[in-house]
Amino acid sequence: MRTAYRRILRYVPRYRLPLLLGALCVIGSRLLMVYAPRLLGEALNALERGGEASVDQAIGLGWVFLGVSLVAGVFTYLMRVFLVGTSRRAARDLQRDLFAHVESLPARFFDRTRTGDLLARMTSDVEAVRFSLGPGLMYVGSTLVLFPLAVISMVDLAPSLTLAALGPLLAIMVVVRLLGPGIMRRTRSVQEAIGDLSARAQESFAGARVVRAYATEPVEESAFGQENEGLVRETLGLANFRALLTGSLYVLGGGANLVVLWYGGNQVISGELGLGYLATFMLYVGMLIWPMISVGWVVSALQRSAAAMERIDEIFDRPAETSVATEPAVVPELTRGAIRVSNLTFQHEASARPALEGVSFEIEAGSTCALVGPVGAGKSTLLSLLTREYEPPSGAIALDDVDITSIPLQRLRSAFAVVPQDAFLFSTTLHANLEYAVDGELTAARAREVLRIAGLDEELTGFPKGLDTVVGERGLQLSGGQKQRTTVARALLREAPVLLLDDCLSAVDTQTEARILDALREAMRRRTAIVVAHRLSTVRDANLIVVLDAGRVVEMGTHADLVKAGGWYAETYAEQRLEAELEGLA
Ligand SMILES: Nc1ncnc2c1ncn2[C@@H]1O[C@H](COP(=O)(O)OP(=O)(O)OP(=O)(O)O)[C@@H](O)[C@H]1O
Ligand SMILES: [Mg+2]
Structure with missing residues (x-):
């Protein structure tokens, strides 16, 4: 007692x-x-x-x-x-x-x-x-x-x-x-x-x-x-x-x-x-x-x-997140956004087998990398390890050549703008939801601009109070796709060198997706981006495509490389194209 x-x-x-x-x-x-x-x-x-x-x-x-x-x-x-x-x-x-x-x-x-x-x-x-x-x-x-x-x-x-x-x-x-x-x-x-x-x-x-x-x-x-x-x-x-x-x-x-x-x-x-x-x-x-x-x-x-x-x-008595696992070298300015993953293995606590096993690849600063693969392959897990939502083993992931477990959490996370797979919005106005991503105030003009890039501008005019529409439990229920695009807009407002998009356009149709990707390209040009997608046409232009299956990298390269290789990527891409064509014919 x-x-x-x-x-x-x-x-x-x-x-x-x-x-x-x-x-x-x-x-x-x-x-x-x-x-x-x-x-x-x-x-x-x-x-x-x-x-x-x-x-x-x-x-x-x-x-x-x-x-x-x-x-x-x-x-x-x-x-x-x-x-x-x-x-x-x-x-x-x-x-x-x-x-x-x-x-x-x-x-x-x-x-x-x-x-x-x-x-x-x-x-x-x-x-x-x-x-x-x-x-x-x-x-x-x-x-x-x-x-x-x-x-x-x-x-x-x-x-x-x-x-x-x-x-x-x-x-x-x-x-x-x-x-x-x-x-x-x-x-x-x-x-x-x-x-x-x-x-x-x-x-x-x-x-x-x-x-x-x-x-x-x-x-x-x-x-x-x-x-x-x-x-x-x-x-x-x-x-x-x-x-x-x-x-x-x-x-x-x-x-x-x-x-x-x-x-x-x-x-x-x-x-x-x-x-x-x-x-x-x-x-x-x-x-x-x-x-x-x-x-x-x-x-x-x-x-x-x-x-x-x-x-x-x-x-x-539960210990808080550890800010730094190993002593920081000199705490670096994280501005470039180069990422290196080397021999990364990770297992969730409640899981019987590793979600990732011996994963290695490198992303150049400013380039776009796509992570693809079947459901449960470990794509979301990999993204959550980058921001140390789950703690990766030390030495396995480096950002701008610094082991991320030695970067103080606050600083590490400020290097990322994240769109998680499950689009979560607070039950408040659209504007307040977007303002969440910025220090200080967000002007209406800037809010409209990012909503336009995320492809939500047309629907916005239909919302009863525009930017001041309350969304979520206490207000307007947004559709899955609308929610996703709002979270994309929110991430765009964050000034960070690396953008992580986890399957964030899965709930919009192919044409809308293509339109949004075009608009996003400008934002992605200035940053490193990692894009997780199930629709392979989305990631065709990526500088590097990493195919994960059951936690392992099974293929890696550009679109052209992978199509030539004739593996999972080539097969899936062909299937998806056929489906799209059939839809087009119908
Ligand atoms: N918090 C968790 N606790 C325990 N196991 C988890 C947890 N999150 C994911 N897993 C397991 O890790 C594996 C990889 O899951 P992950 O969510 O990374 O897959 P994914 O590639 O993102 O799949 P999807 O394409 O369906 O989003 C799965 O087997 C999953 O069951
Ligand atoms: Mg996932």
């Missing part, structure tokens, strides 16, 4: 002042809270004595009581402001650090992590930790101050009555401790049921198209219905158990008051105790019931949040 909390303790020093003030407020408010019932007792004692002077005295004491209560109230308010406020701020710090850490994690972390699980750790686990350490410890702290003060005051008034009253109060604590684990278990079941229900709904909504296409709405509904039933069952179980606990506490509280009334009543009758002080006692008993309950609660809440903290720690 201690290790789990060590991380959160780091956030304490910066909130020293509010924590100190909060602690002072706890002490101040509890002192006054314990003092106030004595005033009331005195007032009642005065009334019992009777006479006009006593009434005046009682009223005077009543005013003091009011004043003390008021100050105690202000202290209690400030205590919550300082302590609960601090817990919220510390939780924010924790959440922010957690987010930053997740952002820094390597691609292979995301390969094996469910987003839903990650979100739960960032939100409900952080909240569990915050609750137990903020409000939770506040309750414990105030009880630790209140309890001895109240007991001292009670002993001062009537020692034996104190003993009689504490019995039932301790019984309350025992009951809460006994029932506490049951409550916690049921609370956890409810949270799991909520998690299952939302996961079910989320998947069903995300797959809405598939559900509709297969007309499986009834299946989805019944699955959801089942999860929903489960949630109701767990929730009712928890509610019943809580009701049992609350009921028992009422009975025990009543019992405590009865004991005080009976035992104290006898003392009043025998003249040992003033009637007013009996009332004081009963106020103390009332005051101590809740802290007794809360201590039991908080102990359980702390246990739960220790588990939450461990789940959070599991993420923090």
Whole structure:
């Protein structure tokens, strides 16, 4: 448990002042809270004595009581402001650090992590930790101050009555401790049921198209219905158990008051105790019931949040991407964009066989290289190794003659403009999506220019708000081809010596592709480009064509070389040409 909390303790020093003030407020408010019932007792004692002077005295004491209560109230308010406020701020710090850490994690972390699980750790686990350490410890702290003060005051008034009253109060604590684990278990079941229900709904909504296409709405509904039933069952179980606990506490509280009334009543009758002080006692008993309950609660809440903290720690313990694997030589200016791959072998963590094996080739600065080959040949993997999305073995890839594992990540990545295979856009305006690629502001004219190069200019005029059209989940749904071309435009805005295009025009027709490639040629002339394509006509003009198959380079050369060689490339090219001609005839 201690290790789990060590991380959160780091956030304490910066909130020293509010924590100190909060602690002072706890002490101040509890002192006054314990003092106030004595005033009331005195007032009642005065009334019992009777006479006009006593009434005046009682009223005077009543005013003091009011004043003390008021100050105690202000202290209690400030205590919550300082302590609960601090817990919220510390939780924010924790959440922010957690987010930053997740952002820094390597691609292979995301390969094996469910987003839903990650979100739960960032939100409900952080909240569990915050609750137990903020409000939770506040309750414990105030009880630790209140309890001895109240007991001292009670002993001062009537020692034996104190003993009689504490019995039932301790019984309350025992009951809460006994029932506490049951409550916690049921609370956890409810949270799991909520998690299952939302996961079910989320998947069903995300797959809405598939559900509709297969007309499986009834299946989805019944699955959801089942999860929903489960949630109701767990929730009712928890509610019943809580009701049992609350009921028992009422009975025990009543019992405590009865004991005080009976035992104290006898003392009043025998003249040992003033009637007013009996009332004081009963106020103390009332005051101590809740802290007794809360201590039991908080102990359980702390246990739960220790588990939450461990789940959070599991993420923090994952090492961030390493910026440099081997000591950098002199950190170079990466401007030319020459790439050399030598004997590169790489295997994904979750994979049984290497995605690339002994791959070697060289790309001259400013030239265009095409990567082609059947599905699963390792083309995307090769591109992701160039930008060190996955970490290549050191010495296997060089950019401008520098081993890329010795180039700081930031600098390495700034050398590439990437269009990944799965076109991802943020759910915001088209303009904001493009601006993502530039430092500073993007003018509308420049945005239109790159959209024209990417072949999206005509469609743009049809978008309801032009560049300010919101795309994605919250707005206009773009077609696959439109999305691809937007990501091409975004990459064009990035001033980088190397352009990586991963099958980025697969969703447009041949004519459109040819048109876009013509427009892109200008941009590619100034940079090194690596183009992955399935349609071989796309890459005919490339300076070098590398054919990958099952992770190995099987052919390499210019279009003319490869057609002459008569291998996979020549066959596939002939097939694709035939298909195109047949389409043309039809
Ligand atoms: N993140 C990953 N984890 C485990 N295995 C992976 C991962 N990414 C790719 N692979 C595996 O590596 C091999 C190469 O995949 P890759 O995506 O590089 O192929 P590709 O040539 O880009 O295929 P396509 O033309 O279909 O895009 C495949 O066998 C694939 O299953
Ligand atoms: Mg691919």
